[in-house]
Amino acid sequence: MDYQNLLIENKERIQYIIINRESKLNALNKDTLSELHIAFSEAFSNPAVGGIIITGAGPKAFVAGADISEFASFDVAQGTALAREGHARVFDLIANGNKPVIAAINGFALGGGLELAMACHIRLASETAKMGLPEVTLGLIPGYGGTQRLAQLIGKGKALEMILTADMITAVVAHQYGLVTHVVCPEDLLTTAEEILQKILQRAxxxxxxxxxxxxxxxxxxxxxxxxxxxxxxxxxxxxxxxxxxxxxxxxxxxxxxxx
CATH class of the missing domain: 1.10.12 (Lyase 2-enoyl-coa Hydratase; Chain  A, domain 2)
Structure with missing residues (x-):
């Protein structure tokens, strides 16, 4: 498929899925979510792919949230459908995938971007990364699994503090919380992700x-x-x-x- 918002790169049995909207800080819009559904579905069914690393293009952002302009005028029914479709087609698809998925968080991971990272099986972060769920500043709550996965990963108290304050945390704090498993310098991020995935791919x-x-x-x-x-x-x-x-x-x- 000719993707407009993703770059797909294969390195032996590792497939890279790179969100390629650098000028928009790799924000998730409808088309990008649709392409993510296709890309992950194909990767999970492709016997040549052993595991996936997902990251964002450029040095600034993994995914700096969703494209708010697309749903600014939605009503209750449309908002509910937006969350339900996103869960089924992208976030739960990744979480329940039959192959390991590593999120290499290279910059801002906010809102839907952090939810995307949390849907992955393992998360690594660059020292420059910052993470948060700012939805309450818009009169919303996380709608792509953020309230559930964050509490599962770091505990109810810390999750509620992050969600209710809408504050960002640094990569170091995310590591202390258990939200990410490794924090490395930016130039080592993808190398470290590959090393972990290569070790996993030696297993059955x-x-x-x-x-x-x-x-x-x-x-x-x-x-x-x-x-x-x-x-x-x-x-x-x-x-x-x-x-x-x-x-x-x-x-x-x-x-x-x-x-x-």
């Missing part, structure tokens, strides 16, 4: 997908995460990757996983 692909589903189940309302873990654990025994992993371990060699 089907087991990675099972692990993502099991961890997510523990955060899902009305789902028994322990039972999901039991089920996913059992399924692993029916894979060729399990047989390969055990044989490699017993024979002291490096496994060659096929995702089967």
């Amino acid at each position: 692909p089907l087991a990675l997908a099972s692990a993502i589903r099991s961890v997510n189940a523990g955060c899902a309302d009305g789902v028994d995460g322990f039972q999901t873990e039991i089920d996913e654990f059992g399924k692993c025994f029916g894979t060729q990757d399990f047989k390969e992993g055990v044989d490699a371990f017993l024979n002291k060699r490096k496994p060659e996983f096929k995702g089967q």
Whole structure:
């Protein structure tokens, strides 16, 4: 597909998805969200792609929020539909994806931008990054999973403080909160993301997908995460990757996983 708002780059089994609206600080508009849906759907179904790194173009912003002009005149029904569609087509799609997704936060991650990063499985930040959910300054609340994922990641008290004050936090504070796992200098951001993802990609692909589903189940309302873990654990025994992993371990060699 010929993307207008994204750059797609492949580096061996890693696919980069770069939001390419630098002049708009990579803000999420309707077209960009639509392209993200297509790009992630294709990446998750492409056997040549093992994992994804998402970042923003330029040094200033990962994603500095949503394009407010697009929904300034919406009524209740339209606002509800906006959030519901965004959840289903982009944010939940990423969170529930069958391949690991790393957010490389290279600058401002505000509003929908921070929600996009939180939908990813792992988050790294540049030392220059700043994060926040400023929606209450517009008379809104986060609508793409921010109230739920932020509380799951950093706890209810800190999440409420961030959301209710609308204050930005630095990358260092985000690391202290547990919102990001690493803070690095800007020039090392993508290298570090690649190093982590390359390590992950040495593991069994089907087991990675099972692990993502099991961890997510523990955060899902009305789902028994322990039972999901039991089920996913059992399924692993029916894979060729399990047989390969055990044989490699017993024979002291490096496994060659096929995702089967």
